Structure formats: structure tokens, C-alpha cells
Amino acid sequence: MRKMIFLLFFLIFVTSNSFSKPSIRSLTSRETASTVENDLPSSDSFSNIHNRHWISTALGQTHLMGNYYKTGNNAIGYDVFYNYIASSRFDFSANFHYSEHKRDNEWLKLPSVNVGIKYKFYEKDSLHLFTLGGLGFYYPKAMHNNGVETDSKASAGLHAGTGIDLKLNPDFGMGFMGHFHKPFTIRQEQTRDLSGAYFNLMAYCSYNFL
Known part of the structure; x- marks a missing residue:
């Protein structure tokens, strides 16, 4: 019975860590996507220019x-x-x-x-x-x-x-x-x-x- 309880807690711990801590790959993907999105020209960027x-x-x-x-x-x-x-x-x-x-x-x-x-x-x-x-x-x-x-x-x-x-x-x-x-x-x-x-x-x- 103790082994079963220990195994259950171990599985919960591993599962919770896998959801709470994003992988390096996912973090890198998110950072890259954010960088690309920031580098793209905004559709209304021309409306903000000066020298009109x-x-x-x-x-x-x-x-x-x-x-x-x-x-x-x-x-x-x-x-x-x-x-x-x-x-x-x-x-x-x-x-x-x-x-x-x-x-x-x-x-x-x-x-x-x-x-x-x-x-x-x-x-x-x-x-x-x-x-x-x-x-x-x-x-x-x-x-x-x-x-x-x-x-x-x-x-x-x-x-x-x-x-x-x-x-x-x-x-x-x-x-x-x-x-x-x-x-x-x-x-x-x-x-x-x-x-x-x-x-x-x-x-x-x-x-x-x-």
C-alpha cells in the first residue's frame, strides 16, 4: 500500500513539473515568435510618421x-x-x-x-x-x-x-x-x-x- 501511495505521489510530482516548467525548446520558440512579431512592420506604422x-x-x-x-x-x-x-x-x-x-x-x-x-x-x-x-x-x-x-x-x-x-x-x-x-x-x-x-x-x- 505504501508503495502504491509513493508511486502515486511521484507521478503527480513529475506531471506537475512537466506542466509548470516549459521546456527550453518551448521557451526558445516563444521568444523567437515574439521577436519576429516585433520586427514585422505594423499596418498603421505609416500613420505615425512625421515630416508630412x-x-x-x-x-x-x-x-x-x-x-x-x-x-x-x-x-x-x-x-x-x-x-x-x-x-x-x-x-x-x-x-x-x-x-x-x-x-x-x-x-x-x-x-x-x-x-x-x-x-x-x-x-x-x-x-x-x-x-x-x-x-x-x-x-x-x-x-x-x-x-x-x-x-x-x-x-x-x-x-x-x-x-x-x-x-x-x-x-x-x-x-x-x-x-x-x-x-x-x-x-x-x-x-x-x-x-x-x-x-x-x-x-x-x-x-x-x-
Whole structure:
């Protein structure tokens, strides 16, 4: 009887130890799984990144097309861009453009505010290739050779572009871009209609401010 009791207690002791003390193999497996899980990127990791807000100043040549070219010559244009990084591929983009063009007694001014979506279709290290497109709001003003200025009217239009972004460090960048604009025609009563398009070829510097 004593042998039976001793054997029973021995079996209970061995069984309890086998459940209460995990083996080295199980501990190693758990630790490895935890390490792998911690190393995996979180699905919302991008939502926690900083450096989302970028502002850029650009300088380049504005090439006139269509009837715009009949009023002025190609000239230097100025742009300011704001980009909000919405995801690893897409940005919200807004920009202001201004250029002045003259030819003999005629002149043309091209201010505009444009909004759109920027798509980064290729990435290599700190280099991004992108396309851009959206809606523009244009306020062209001109004086033709008859001495009559055009009426002050605004017009919507379309814009599209492509370019290269290079991140120099977390706070600074640079790039090159070609940007096409097509404002819709503005009808005039006293002089010829304002109609045309223009293309900007520019270089820019970018700065992260938030």
C-alpha cells in the first residue's frame, strides 16, 4: 500500500513539473515568435510618421502656347508648392504660379492657384519619380496691341505634370518638374478672347516644416 501511495505521489510530482516548467525548446520558440512579431512592420506604422508637411519654392521657364504666345514671349515663372504626404504613394498638392510676359506693346500676366494629387510611381533610395494632376483656378490678364485690357475674369482649367524628387535629408529636398496648364477660354467683349496654354519647366527646393 505504501508503495502504491509513493508511486502515486511521484507521478503527480513529475506531471506537475512537466506542466509548470516549459521546456527550453518551448521557451526558445516563444521568444523567437515574439521577436519576429516585433520586427514585422505594423499596418498603421505609416500613420505615425512625421515630416508630412513640405513647402517648395520653384523657379523656371514658362513656355506659352496657343493664343497666349501671340501676346507675350516666354519668360521666367515663379511657383510655390505645398505637399501633404497622405501615404507612401500619394500626396495632396497645392501650388501658386505667377509669370509675366511681354511682346512689343502687349503683355500677359498668368497668376493661378492649383490643387491636385501627386502619385509617386517609382522609388529608389531617396529618389522618387512622380506624376501630378488636378484642377486649376486661373486669373489671366492681358493687354493687346489695340491698347485694350481684358476684363478681370477667373477661369477653371486642368493641369498635369511629371518630375523627380530627391530627399537630401529628413528636412530638405530638391527636384525637377515639367508642369502643363490649360485654362479654359475666357470670352471678351472689347478685345479678343483669352485662350491658350503654358508649360513650366522648373527646378525647386523643398523644406519640411512639420
